[in-house]
Structure formats: C-alpha cells, structure tokens
Amino acid sequence: MITPDLESGTKLWHLVKNHDHSDQREGDRGSKMVSEIYLTRLLATKKFVDDLFETIFSTAHRGSAxxxxxxxxxxxxxxxxxxxxxxxxxxxxxxxxxxxxxxxxxxxxISDQDMSAYLAEQSRLHANQFNSMSALHEIYSYIVKYKDEILSSLERDEQAKRQRLRSKLEQVIDTMALAS
Known part of the structure; x- marks a missing residue:
C-alpha cells in the first residue's frame, strides 16, 4: 500500500508498517509473522468469495444467461x-x-423456510459434485477448534437463541465425540 508522506511524497507499506528507525525488535518480527498468517487466510477467503460470485454470475455455472x-x-x-x-x-x-x-x-x-427450500434444491441439483462427508469433517474440525467462541456467540445471538442453535450444536458435538 502506498500512502502520501509530506516529506518524501510517498510512504510504502507491506502488510505491516515499515519502521522509521533501523533497530528491529523481536516483537516486530512476530508481528510480521502474524500479518503473514492473516494474509494467507485473507487470500483463501478471497478465493472462496471469488468462487461464490463466479458461481452466482457465471453463465456456465447457472446454465442460463x-x-x-x-x-x-x-x-x-x-x-x-x-x-x-x-x-x-x-x-x-x-x-x-x-x-x-x-x-x-x-x-x-427471504424467510427461513424459503431459504431452506432453496438450499435443499441446490443440494439436490449438485449432489454428485460435492463430497458431503469431507465437508462435514472440515466443518466439524473447525467447530471443535473454536467450540467455546462459537457456542458463546450462539448464546448471545437472539435469532440463534430462538432456534436453540447452541443446544443443537452441543448435541452434534457430543454425538460426534462419541463416534470418534
């Protein structure tokens, strides 16, 4: 990223702000490593978002213009x-x-029922293109890793409370733990 600087005209940044002084501390190196981790996640997320929009707007995927x-x-x-x-x-x-x-x-x-019906139809249409067991395993691995954060977030969200999503997710986690 390039930003204006009154003295030299521009200032160059790369993931983290370049230090104006030459003495590098150990914490600075760790900060750059964290930024690189986030960059990897950002790029992976960008790919998923790009694929989503490609699927939505591509005539090849939609089968129609x-x-x-x-x-x-x-x-x-x-x-x-x-x-x-x-x-x-x-x-x-x-x-x-x-x-x-x-x-x-x-x-x-869009109502929850309409969205559920749409997702069911999309699932039916693409059933042969998707390895659901692999996807479920990936989702479960993510949930186990961030279990506390996800459960507390579900507890705070009003719509999630109405649908009792926290208790349903806890049941899934318990069932999967017994199967492992």
Missing part, C-alpha cells in the same frame, strides 16, 4: 462513465457494486 436487466444496467453505467470521461476502472466497478447491492437491500426479506 444473467437477467437482462443486470446486463442492461451495467452497460448503461459503462456508457455514463464514457460520456463523463471516467476511465478509472475502480470507479466503474464501484458504481456497479453500489447499484447490485442497493437493489438487493430493497428486495423483500
């Missing part, structure tokens, strides 16, 4: 950018993002 209204709106935003001599691709991208998200926020809320 995007809704015409989305394509029309994106073309309209590009035309407006050209008309106003806006060439920065980040501005164009931001316009599209702000449009895709504002429309979604105005849509009516």
């Amino acid at each position: 995007l809704p015409l209204a989305i394509k029309y709106m994106f073309d309209f935003l590009d035309e407006q950018a050209d008309k106003h001599s806006i060439t920065d691709p980040d501005v164009r991208h931001t316009w599209k993002s702000n449009w895709y998200y504002s429309d979604i926020s105005r849509m009516p809320a």
Whole structure:
C-alpha cells in the first residue's frame, strides 16, 4: 500500500508498517509473522468469495444467461462513465457494486423456510459434485477448534437463541465425540 508522506511524497507499506528507525525488535518480527498468517487466510477467503460470485454470475455455472436487466444496467453505467470521461476502472466497478447491492437491500426479506427450500434444491441439483462427508469433517474440525467462541456467540445471538442453535450444536458435538 502506498500512502502520501509530506516529506518524501510517498510512504510504502507491506502488510505491516515499515519502521522509521533501523533497530528491529523481536516483537516486530512476530508481528510480521502474524500479518503473514492473516494474509494467507485473507487470500483463501478471497478465493472462496471469488468462487461464490463466479458461481452466482457465471453463465456456465447457472446454465442460463444473467437477467437482462443486470446486463442492461451495467452497460448503461459503462456508457455514463464514457460520456463523463471516467476511465478509472475502480470507479466503474464501484458504481456497479453500489447499484447490485442497493437493489438487493430493497428486495423483500427471504424467510427461513424459503431459504431452506432453496438450499435443499441446490443440494439436490449438485449432489454428485460435492463430497458431503469431507465437508462435514472440515466443518466439524473447525467447530471443535473454536467450540467455546462459537457456542458463546450462539448464546448471545437472539435469532440463534430462538432456534436453540447452541443446544443443537452441543448435541452434534457430543454425538460426534462419541463416534470418534
């Protein structure tokens, strides 16, 4: 990341702020290692998010074209950018993002039943493309590792309380522990 600096014009940063003085302490090295761990997680998360959007918007995955209204709106935003001599691709991208998200926020809320029905249908459609046992093992490993944090978070969340998710998750953990 490059930020302006009044003296030299720019200041270069890489994951952690470069130290202005030359004496490096042991804690600084540890801080950089933590940043590198987070960078790895960030990159992995970015890949999952990219794959999600690829699945949502890709015509190859959907089996059909995007809704015409989305394509029309994106073309309209590009035309407006050209008309106003806006060439920065980040501005164009931001316009599209702000449009895709504002429309979604105005849509009516989706009920839990509708979401469950949708997920069941997607599961049925992609049953042969997904190793559910492997996925369950990965989820269980994650839950065991962060058990206390997850359970306390479920205890604090009102919707999770209404659905008794903490006790249900505790039952799953206990059942899996007995099976191991």
